Amino acid sequence: MLNWLKSLFSGPPRARKRVDLDARLSAPDGGPLHGEEEFEAYDDGRWSFEVEVEHGHGGAPAGPLEAYLNVTSLGTLSLRGDESELKLFSDTGALPMEPAEGMAIDVRASGAIVVAGTFRRDY
Numbered sequence: 785m786l787n788w789l790k791s792l793f794s795g796p797p798r799a800r801k802r803v804d805l806d807a808r809l810s811a812p813d814g815g816p817l818h819g820e821e822e823f824e825a826y827d828d829g830r831w832s833f834e835v836e837v838e839h840g841h842g843g844a845p846a847g848p849l850e851a852y853l854n855v856t857s858l859g860t861l862s863l864r865g866d867e868s869e870l871k872l873f874s875d876t877g878a879l880p881m882e883p884a885e886g887m888a889i890d891v892r893a894s895g896a897i898v899v900a901g902t903f904r905r906d907y
Contacts, residue, residue, distance in 0.1 A: 799826040799827055799828035799830060800826065800827050801824055801825070801826055801827075802825055802826060802827045803823065803824065803825035803831075803882070803883075804823075804824050804905065804906040805822070805823045805824075805883055805884075805885060805903040805904065805905060805906060806820065806821065806822050806823075806903070806904060806905075806906045807820065807821040807822075807889045807901035807902055807903045807904065808820055808901050809821060809835075809837065809889070809890075809891065809899035809900060809901040810899060810900070810901065811898060811899055812897055812899075812900055815898075816839075816840050817837060817838070817839060817840075817845070817898050817899050818837070818838055818840075818899060819835065819836050819837035819838055819867075819891065819899050820835075820836055820901075821833075821834065821835045821836075821851075821889050821901065821903070822834050822906070823883040823903070825882065829874065830873075830874045830875070831873070831874045831879070831882075832871070832872070832873050832874070833858070833870075833871070833872040833873075833879060833883070834869065834870070834871045834872075835851045835858075835861060835869065835870045835889070835891065836867055836868070836869045837849060837861060837867060837868045837869070837891050837898070837899055838866065838867045839866050839867060839868070840866060844863060844868060845893035845898050846893060846894065847893045847894040848860050848861070848893070849861040849868045849891050849892070849893050849898065850891065850892050850893075851870050851889070851890075851891050852889070852890050852891070852892060853879070853880070853881065853883060853887065853888075853889055854881065854887050854888055855888075856880045856881065858870065858872065858879070858880075859872065861891065868891075883903050884903065885903055885904060885905055886902060886903060886904075887902065887903045888900065888901075888902055888903075889901055889902070889903060
């Protein structure tokens with residue numbers, strides 16, 4: 785009887801996370817810009833990809849910021865106060881490739897890299 789009651793209140797099984805990657809982004813010239821990136825993929829096919837660059841007291845670089853994954857453009861970051869961000873989700877589009885551990889991620893302004901990093905597993 786208890787199992788029957790439990791079945792009334794339980795929903796479909798939750799999707800399990802199959803990939804969880806992070807990258808810490810830093811300026812190649814040691815400047816004040818820094819940021820982070822996160823990619824999560826689930827066994828039901830859903831995924832999310834987020835890039836965030838904090839400008840801090842140095843201000844935003846001139847020109848739009850664009851995120852790159854292994855030299856492939858992913859999109860333009862949106863300016864929000866003292867940071868810029870790009871959020872992509874499986875229900876709004878596709879990635880040109882799935883991020884993997886060791887892959888390079890960078891953010892550029894007018895073609896010049898302003899922050900860069902490498903994906904690693906989030907343990």
